[in-house]
Amino acid sequence: MLGNFTYHNPTRLHFGPESLNQLAGELANYGPRVQLIYGGGSIKKSGLYEQVIAILKEAGKEIFEDPGVMPNPTVEKLYEGCRIAKENNVDLLLAVGGGSCCDYAKGVAVSAWCDEDPWKKYYLRMEEPDNRILPVGCVLTMVGTGSEMNGGSVITNHQEKLKIGHVFGPEVYPKFSILNPNYTLTLPKYQMVAGIYDIMNHITEQYFSDTDDCTSDYLMEGLMRSLIHSSRAAVQDSQNYEARSNIMWIATWALNTLVAQGKTTDWMVHMIGQSVGAYTDATHGMTLSAVSLPYYRHILPYGVHQFKKFAVNVWGINPAGKSDEETAQAGLDAMEAWMKELGLALTLTELGVTEDMLPGIVQGTFVMKGGYHVLDQQEILDILKASL
Numbered sequence: 001m002l003g004n005f006t007y008h009n010p011t012r013l014h015f016g017p018e019s020l021n022q023l024a025g026e027l028a029n030y031g032p033r034v035q036l037i038y039g040g041g042s043i044k045k046s047g048l049y050e051q052v053i054a055i056l057k058e059a060g061k062e063i064f065e066d067p068g069v070m071p072n073p074t075v076e077k078l079y080e081g082c083r084i085a086k087e088n089n090v091d092l093l094l095a096v097g098g099g100s101c102c103d104y105a106k107g108v109a110v111s112a113w114c115d116e117d118p119w120k121k122y123y124l125r126m127e128e129p130d131n132r133i134l135p136v137g138c139v140l141t142m143v144g145t146g147s148e149m150n151g152g153s154v155i156t157n158h159q160e161k162l163k164i165g166h167v168f169g170p171e172v173y174p175k176f177s178i179l180n181p182n183y184t185l186t187l188p189k190y191q192m193v194a195g196i197y198d199i200m201n202h203i204t205e206q207y208f209s210d211t212d213d214c215t216s217d218y219l220m221e222g223l224m225r226s227l228i229h230s231s232r233a234a235v236q237d238s239q240n241y242e243a244r245s246n247i248m249w250i251a252t253w254a255l256n257t258l259v260a261q262g263k264t265t266d267w268m269v270h271m272i273g274q275s276v277g278a279y280t281d282a283t284h285g286m287t288l289s290a291v292s293l294p295y296y297r298h299i300l301p302y303g304v305h306q307f308k309k310f311a312v313n314v315w316g317i318n319p320a321g322k323s324d325e326e327t328a329q330a331g332l333d334a335m336e337a338w339m340k341e342l343g344l345a346l347t348l349t350e351l352g353v354t355e356d357m358l359p360g361i362v363q364g365t366f367v368m369k370g371g372y373h374v375l376d377q378q379e380i381l382d383i384l385k386a387s388l
């Protein structure tokens, strides 16, 4: 294990079909004023909204509704959420929805009592909160981001054509998250597979870095094998509880900082994907799937040993009679075949990207330095062109 680290994750998880029963106990830890955050209406259709309202009322809470959190929450919505939180002096932010609702709740948590413009402070200048932070709780309905147990909060500024994630510290993580796999059964297939690829990519972003023998790599290989297995079962039968519950649990462990320990991590697919998102507002997981294969094929020569390990240990490629590079390539070919099986977006064109957007997307891409190769702007442009 490389480096020095302190590992601490303060989020309490309640998992399973009966997990909503734990909400009342959690609510007892907070004051009476609850800001109820949700998206565009899926929780009303599923009936979850009514159940949560009943629990809040039973607990004697005053409810301040904050609906309409859009996929890829915007900075304008963030300002609105801050107004609701501050004007009503809320005690708890309760997000019921997917990663967008959880991320947004964390954004409001650090911004409501911030005297400056939170977009500039947290997203452009990447400063840490030094004001009151409101507590967040989540009831998760969409699987993929890991937002239920991490400090990530991604906000989109359409005017500035920037989509930026700030990874806050443990004081901003949800205090609790309720994970009932049954809630995910109503997801449209497009969202389900986008979430599955988001999980896979969170793992590969951390896996493809460093050259030492690292326990985190073994943990990630296990998570990826379980994900591949369960994703196939879920695509065959979207109502398969066993598969969907495994996918929900993998998503949490893929991005709750456990497997990042000892790794420098890459994150360039996300950096490019987020910039694509700022231009198209496309579904997050699909922005990743569209650029992944050109990106990984581009960096493979710089990290052949790890791509070979990925091929053999995750995809079951037999290395006999193959060069290391051929084995490594075969792993990516296997991943491509799986991505096609799932029905993921494999081109940027299908997400609405046109060639004239590419220079701006390059400009909006933050370059990370932890992976096998540090990209220059020309290389990012080449990867984007190969993804069209």
Ligand code: NZQ
Binding pocket: 038, 039, 040, 041, 042, 043, 069, 070, 071, 072, 073, 097, 098, 099, 100, 101, 103, 141, 142, 143, 144, 145, 146, 147, 150, 151, 152, 153, 154, 165, 183, 184, 185, 186, 187, 188, 191, 195, 198, 255, 270, 284, 285
């Ligand atoms: O708004 P509603 O009506 O609820 O519909 C949502 C939304 O349209 C729908 N949905 C959610 N649960 C459903 C459902 N539809 C039917 N049944 C259900 N049970 O699905 C759509 C997408 O939801 P969203 O929350 O946007 O998806 P996701 O969970 O993928 O979150 C995406 C956001 O998270 C950020 C992304 O950039 C994006 O902004 N990320 C956050 C990360 C983090 N916190 O660490 C890391 C990720 O890499 C990612 O960047």
Ligand code: ZN
Binding pocket: 145, 198, 202, 270, 284
């Ligand atoms: Zn992601």
